[in-house]
Amino acid sequence: MRNPSSCSSSSSSTLKRKGPTPCCTKDSVKRGPWTAEEDAILSNYVQKEGEGKWRTLPQRAGLLRCGKSCRLRWMNYLRPSVKRGAIAADEEDLILRLHRLLGNRWSLIAGRIPGRTDNEIKNYWNTHLSKKLIGQGIDPRTHKPLENGVQEHAIHVAEGNPNPNPNPNFPNPNGSGEQFNYECFESYLEGIEVDCGEIWKSTGEGFFVDQMECNEGKSVEENDEIFGFLNSLMNDDVGLHEIKE
DNA sequence: AACTAAAGCAACCGCAGTCCA
DNA sequence: TTGGACTGCGGTTGCTTTAGT
DSSP states (O other): OOOEEESSSOHHHHHHHHOOGGGOOOOOSOOOSSSHHHHHHHHHHHHHOSSOTTTTTTHHHHHSSSSHHHHHHHHIIIIIOOOOOOOOOHHHHHHHHHHHSSOOOOOHHTSSSSTEEEEEEEEEEEEIIIIHHHHHHHEETTTEHHHHHHHHHHHHHTOOOOOOSSOOTOOOTTTOOOOOHHHHHHHHTTOOOOOOOOEEEEEEEEEEEEEOOOGGTTOOOGHHHHHHHHHHHHHHHHHGGTOOO
């Protein structure tokens, strides 16, 4: 449901980017790039009072900004944990691997790359990695050779695959041809409790099915398998032959 | 040096999901 | 159960910087 008073346009989806949104319509609300003073005010306030209640934060902090803009500025730039600087080669590898598994789920991908934000990864993907893949003849959407990518994706959708976003071409890890359990896999990646009965994991030699203890109600955060899996994403060579050289 | 095109990236937008009274 | 308030996500825009002519 949409919230008419929230920081978004309530009138019509046909009005594409035509004018400010309701909570940002006041002339007193500033837009555009943030100044150093604004950054300092926001940073000091959030570090003192904590995150949350973004809608009312500008007034409380004394900022002439939309709450949504404050949240974005904090999350993408001011948070102490945000890492600045160029994306390292190992981070790039990890982005490629995660995108291959998850598709455009930038937030989920960012959650697995310490210090990087979803916006940063999204921008990096759109400006660097997608072009790099295209230059190598690989469809950045499917991670398959360009001449087949569109057609195979269409077939995948036509077959009614329930997974809406992640890469449709990610192989069933055990090669059995069975439906890949994306919901389980995503829960697994998100570090939440799952009751899947089985889960995919990776080794240096590829993926295989591993019977998990998840059925016992144990948080997968506590499970070493998680870290083994994620480490393998960083280290193994699965799929890398497609994007290197 | 001046101009144009392309690239990079911060910020904005609409929408959906969740929370809670 | 309902609906308003709030948060977070992914897509997109447009400003700034850089490269090319």
